[in-house]
Amino acid sequence: xxxxxxxxxxxxxxxxxxxxxxxxxxxxxxxxxxxxxxxxxxxxxxxxxxxxxxxxxxxxxxxxxxxxxxxxxxxxxxxxxxxxxxxxxxxxxxxxxxxxxxxxxxxxxxxxxxxxxxxxxxxxxxxxxxxxxxxxxxxxxxxxxxxxxxxxxxxxxxxxxxxxxxxxxxxxxxxxxxxxxxxx
Numbered sequence: 001x002x003x004x005x006x007x008x009x010x011x012x013x014x015x016x017x018x019x020x021x022x023x024x025x026x027x028x029x030x031x032x033x034x035x036x037x038x039x040x041x042x043x044x045x046x047x048x049x050x051x052x053x054x055x056x057x058x059x060x061x062x063x064x065x066x067x068x069x070x071x072x073x074x075x076x077x078x079x080x081x082x083x084x085x086x087x088x089x090x091x092x093x094x095x096x097x098x099x100x101x102x103x104x105x106x107x108x109x110x111x112x113x114x115x116x117x118x119x120x121x122x123x124x125x126x127x128x129x130x131x132x133x134x135x136x137x138x139x140x141x142x143x144x145x146x147x148x149x150x151x152x153x154x155x156x157x158x159x160x161x162x163x164x165x166x167x168x169x170x171x172x173x174x175x176x177x178x179x180x181x182x183x184x
Contacts, residue, residue: 008172008179011161015094015174016056018087023054029087030094035063036082037074045074049152059156059176061096064112067104067150068130075100075152083154093162098154113149125149 006014022030036046053062061083065071075081079101085094103109116122125147129135159174162184169184 008174011172012174012179015092015159015161016054018090018092019051019054019061019085020056022051029089030085033083033085033094035071036084037071038078038080039070039074040077045070047071061098061154061156063152063154064116064125065150065152066125066127066131067148069150070132071152072102072104072150075102081154091164093164095160095162096154097157099157101153101155103151103153108151108153109149112151113147116149117147122147 018028018030022028025031031051032048033051034046035049036044039045049063049065051061052064053060055061079099081098081100083094083096083098085096086092113125116125127148130148157175160182161172161174163170171182171184173180173182
């Protein structure tokens with residue numbers, strides 16, 4: 001892919017357009033970014049998550065998770081995190097610094113659960129086992145009386161955008177109202 005020559009405004013628009021597409025297209029590379037958090041011991045911890053919503057107007061992304069997962073305790077101690085997206089089709093990498101708000105109950109979770117409960121994914125949030133539980137030590141219980149769905153709302157602070165191209169790589173840092181070209 002040759003260097004596109006797009007302007008900062010066009011690139012910003014394209015990033016958010018592609019993020020929006022990723023919430024609808026199960027095959028879009030940005031559907032499953034890596035979320036890196038800080039564990040209680042101060043070490044980084046990373047895992048793949050599924051992008052569910054992207055709002056360019058508010059610079060927010062949403063993800064769903066089991067409220068008993070380790071990432072929930074990580075984020076309660078340190079809500080700042082990094083998301084990494086890669087698209088081979090675009091030859092673009094995004095690294096986003098975000099602050100994450102966890103919703104374990106309330107209207108945000110209720111609205112999402114109303115949709116998720118009607119899908120096959122509902123079972124993921126009804127398991128009697130917490131994610132990462134050792135099966136040899138886990139004791140199954142009756143079906144839970146409630147779900148364990150939690151919603152992660154990520155406020156995007158800045159984006160480190162990298163385009164790999166035969167004609168020359170390009171890199172920039174995008175803030176809410178800023179654009180700084182960087183050395184690739």
